[in-house]
Structure formats: structure tokens, C-alpha cells
Amino acid sequence: MNLDVTTQPVIDPLIWHTFPDEKDGIMSDEIWKCGPLVCTLLKNPACRNGEQLVAIPYAMVVKRDGAAILAVSLEQEDLRALSYTMGISLRELQEDYQTKGNFSELRGFVYSDVTREDLGVYDGDMDLQSIRIFFLETVCDTFDILSEPVQVTM
Template identity: 75%
Template sequence: MLLDPVSQAAIDPLIWHSFPDENDGILADEIWKCGTLVCTMLKNPACKSGEDLVNIPYSMIVKRGKKVILAVSLEQEDLRSLSYKLGCSLRELQEDYQTKGYFSELRGYVYTNEVREDLGPYEGGMDMQSIRIFLLETVCDTFDILSEPVQLQGEDKVARKTH
């Protein structure tokens, strides 16, 4: 998916049951500028809809000005919640998802105003650097941003590059 950062429409977060709450789990040291866009990393944000069907270990909210125009998330479906909501057995879901645990495999997703794109299984590391690179590269690839993301810190906005 290739989007225009200037014309991309804002997202109504309530159209997606698993859209991360942009005000929950903000990592203040993980705010980045990608071209003209500001990207904020979130850790364990709640879903904006109030649904608890997915676990979101990390997400990145992308804003143009005050408008959220994209989100990238690492998500796992919560099989216990799905079992309860769907009225089926947890064991049946575990068989369907081929797991003995309570969560599906970790997958990447990109949200726009029109699409929730499944990026497939996330196979990177769970350390902050690996997750940061995955989220920022996904944002830059989606908007075809060639410049390096620059970290914004504190009041003086000291810049730091990702690599």
C-alpha cells in the first residue's frame, strides 16, 4: 500500500474494533518525525472501541497535524475473549489457531480510513530497537518517505536518527 501523506484522509478510529487508543500507553521517548508526519509509539494500548478481542503489545500512531492518518500495530487475538464473545469453546479456537496458548500469533497490521491491512506474522525481535525499526520502516514505506526518521525529545526537540 502506497499513500500520499498530504492527502491521506483522517481515520475514524471507531470503524475498527481493534484500533489502538492514541492516548493510551504513549512512550514519551518514542516520538518520531518521518518527513512531515509525527509518529508516536504506544505500548500495550487499549482498543479505542473498548473491545478486548485483541492484545496490542506495540503500536505507532501517525499524525499529520492533529489528524490521525495511519496506525501500525503488532496484534494478537485474545482467544479467551473471542471464545466468550462467539460462544464457542476455547479449545476449539486453540485448534483453529494452532496454539495451546491464549493468544494467536503476533501479526502486523496497518490501518487507514478504508483498510485494515494484514502484514502477516511478525517475526522480528521483541526488543525495543527491533520493534521501533519495524514500525518506522512500515510508516516510511507506506508513505514513500526516503529521509531517515528523526526522534523528537523533550522541550528542545533534540534529534536522533534511527540507525
């Protein structure tokens, strides 16, 4: 996905059932400027629409002029919640997802106003530095920003 930083429309977060709540799980010491954008790292945010069908260990919401225009997240589908919501046995879902656990594999996603792009399985480290690099590189690549991100200090 390649987007224009100046014309990218604002996201209506309610169109995506798994969009991270930008007000939940804010890591106040993990706010970054990428060109004209402000990127806020979130830890364990809830889904914006209130349905908790996925677990989101980390997400980054990207704003221009105070409005969200992009989000990047790491997500795992909660097979127990899906089983209950869809009326399918947990064992059947575990077979479909080829797991014995209660969650699917960890995947990366990018949300824009009209697209939810699946980045595939996230196999990077789960330490904060690795996750920060993954998110910031994804944002800079998406908007073709060449300058280094700068941490915002409060």
C-alpha cells in the same frame, strides 16, 4: 499499501474494532518525525472502541497536523475473549488457531481510513529497537518518505 502523505484522509478509529487507543500507553521518549508526520510509539495500548478482543503489545500512531492518518500495530487475538464473545469453546478456537495457548500468533497490521492491511506474522525480535525499526520502516515505505526519521525530544 502506498499512500499520499498530503491527501491521506483522517481515520475514524471506531470503524476498526482493534484500532489502538492513541492516548493509551504513550512512550513519551519514542516520538518520531517522518517528513511532515509525527509518529508516536505506544506500549500495550487498549483498543479504542473499548472491546479487548486482541492484545496489542506495541503500536505506532501516525499523525499529520494533529490528526491520525495511519496506525501500525502488532496484535494477537485473545482467544479467551473471542470464546466468550462468540460463544465458542476455547478448545475449539485453539484447534482452529493451532495453538495450545490463549493467544494467536503475533501479526503486524496497518490501518488507514478504509483499509486494515495484514502484514503477516511478525517474527522479528521483541526488543524496542527492532520494533521501532519495523514501525518506522513501515510508515516510511507506506508514504514513500526517503528522509531518515528524527526523534522528537521533549
